Amino acid sequence: MAQTSDYPPVLDTAMVAELLGMNVQVVRRMAREGTIPCYRIPGGRPFRFFRDEVLEWLKGFPVHEEESAEEPADS
Numbered sequence: 001m002a003q004t005s006d007y008p009p010v011l012d013t014a015m016v017a018e019l020l021g022m023n024v025q026v027v028r029r030m031a032r033e034g035t036i037p038c039y040r041i042p043g044g045r046p047f048r049f050f051r052d053e054v055l056e057w058l059k060g061f062p063v064h065e066e067e068s069a070e071e072p073a074d075s
Contacts, residue, residue: 004055019054026037 007019013031017024031038033048037057038047 005049007051009051011029011051011054013047016049016054019051020058 002018004019007015011019012025014024016022016036017027020027027036028047029050030036036049037053038049040047
């Protein structure tokens with residue numbers, strides 16, 4: 001698994017999807033809706049994302065610990 005520092009400072013949609021473990025189409029929809037911080041270069045169609053802004057945006061969500069599939073056995 002790649003470290004976040006392995007990604008360049010400016011990301012395209014596919015890189016953001018990989019970084020977040022999401023589908024590319026979902027990232028595009030979120031960008032169009034303004035849910036995730038992104039930019040378009042004047043005259044350009046593709047979205048661009050600043051890696052650090054995406055990571056800060058992600059930190060704004062609460063963390064829910066998943067229950068472990070393995071329960072300790074009572075002895």
